[in-house]
Structure formats: C-alpha cells, structure tokens
Amino acid sequence: MSNTTADSYSISELAQEFGITTRTIRFYEDKGLLSPERRGQTRIYSPEDRVRLKLILRGKRLGFSLDESREIIDMYDPAKGNVEQLNRLLERIDTKRQQLLQQQRDIEKMLSQLDDATARAEVARIEALKQQTT
C-alpha cells in the first residue's frame, strides 16, 4: 500500500499526507463528500478521492463550509444536463467566482495592512533598542 505510483490509498495514508485524522476523513464520508470503495470492511481511496479531499481542504483554508466545498466539487462534473440545470449551474459558478474575487480584494487589503503593521513595529523596535539599559 506504500506504493510509489500508487493508484489507491488507505485511510491513514491520506490522513498522514494531509495532516488530518482518520476521524475527519470518515466524517467527510458521512457528509457525502467522499465515497471510497470497500474491500470487505476496509475503505480504499482512489486518486479521484484524493483529489476531492484536496479540494475540500483547500476550501477549508479559504473558510468554506463543507457544503460549499461539496458544491464547488460537484460543479466540476456537469454530467446530468438539462438546459435549465446547466443555466443554474453557470449561475452558481459565477456566484462563487464573485466570492473568490471579493476574497482576493480582502487579502490585498489585509496584506497592505500587515505591511503597515510591520513598519510600525520595526520603528517601535528601533526605539526600544535605543532605550535599552543593557
């Protein structure tokens, strides 16, 4: 199972790779975000499962809920298409895009705010160094 060109993974392999617990992975399955195959009782994860997990964790880093991540993941596969559904899908994709663009703006502002904070702290540090009794 510790194959280099592995095309399947155990639950603990994935847990270790992504720095999460097996409990978390099973929880995601409960919530319908993953559905690995079974060999007997044991779960076997495909590369696709791994990708889905990766997307979930990326969503987490962006503050998305599991439902939101599920939505985003499902957007990628418009298999079952009637026109109305696809129109709604395109709508939802665009909504997510707007949200991400908003986040980009927020990050820009925070980063320049942190630059300000750095400058201030450095100035204060110089002052503190001058005052040192040592």
Place this chain on the structure above:
Amino acid sequence: MSNTTADSYSISELAQEFGITTRTIRFYEDKGLLSPERRGQTRIYSPEDRVRLKLILRGKRLGFSLDESREIIDMYDPAKGNVEQLNRLLERIDTKRQQLLQQQRDIEKMLSQLDDATARAEVARIEALKQQTT
C-alpha cells in the same frame, strides 16, 4: 444620529450598514473585540470602532476566527513595546502574511478550476440545446 459626517454611530446603524444583527455586535463586544463608550446604558460607537468592526467582517470573509481577527487588529498598534515583544509581534505578522499568501494561491487554483467548470458546463449546455425536443 443619522448625521452625514457622523463621528459616532448607534448599534443599529452599524448593524444595518454591515448587514449584521445587533446581537452579533454585542457578541463581539463580549469577546473583547469592541469596547464602545456608553451614554448611560446606551452604546456609542466611534469611527475607530467602526473600522475595527470592518476588519472583523473582512476577517470573517476570509474564514478567520474572531480570535484571529482580534490578533490581526491588535497587531496594528504596537504601543507597549519591549524588544522581545516586538520581535514576537513581527514573527506573528509574518506568519499571518504567509497564511494570506497561501490563501492567494488557493484562490488562484479555485478560480481556474471554476473556469474549467464553466467551459464544461457551456459545452454541455450546447449539447443539451441541440437535443431539445421543443
């Protein structure tokens, strides 16, 4: 209180402006993120309070916890400075910066993923249009 160049705000003014409830604003105060003045029982919010609230909500959009937002806000004012503290502050600022840069990368990937999804959905939509019985 509905002054154009207002330098103070009521709780409901802020709630409406930012699309949150007064309950939420009081909650932030409980958590030590805001400390408005009082006129008798009533809370009065300064422009600085308003900015702090803005920063909190920006943090929320980025998936930050209230504690994280508080930290970021506090970083901006290195009033009390001994050298050691300021060094640690600079460390923490840098950590946050790394986190934000990671988020930028995550957003980039998600955006291009959404572009893919859009393309796929549009293709599927064309197919569905061809098949229409109408």
Place this chain on the structure above:
DNA sequence: ATTCACGTTTACGTTAACGTAAACGTCAAC
C-alpha cells in the same frame, strides 16, 4: 496463540459563533 498495527462502528462531548426569546428601561410622539 497472542501481540500489534490498522481498520471498523457507534455514540457522546466540545467549541465557536451566533439565534432567539424573555423581561425590562426610555424617550419622543400621538
């Protein structure tokens, strides 16, 4: 045969971030 390492299910516990409701004060308006 038993000891591990790893897996399983089931279930109760926990934390954050509010929602919701009750019960009350206050001040301008009718």
Place this chain on the structure above:
DNA sequence: GTTGACGTTTACGTTAACGTAAACGTGAAT
C-alpha cells in the same frame, strides 16, 4: 398615558466540524 421604536441584560438553544473513547474485527508477525 400608552404606544412604538430603540435600547438593555440574561440565558438557553442551535449548527458545524470535528474530538474522544469504547468495543470490536483482522491479518501479519513473533
């Protein structure tokens, strides 16, 4: 003087996202 609109405090409820623990199965190794 009572009715709103707006404010307050206090407190219990709720949801998401897991943590933690118990109790057990299973296959390879000693």
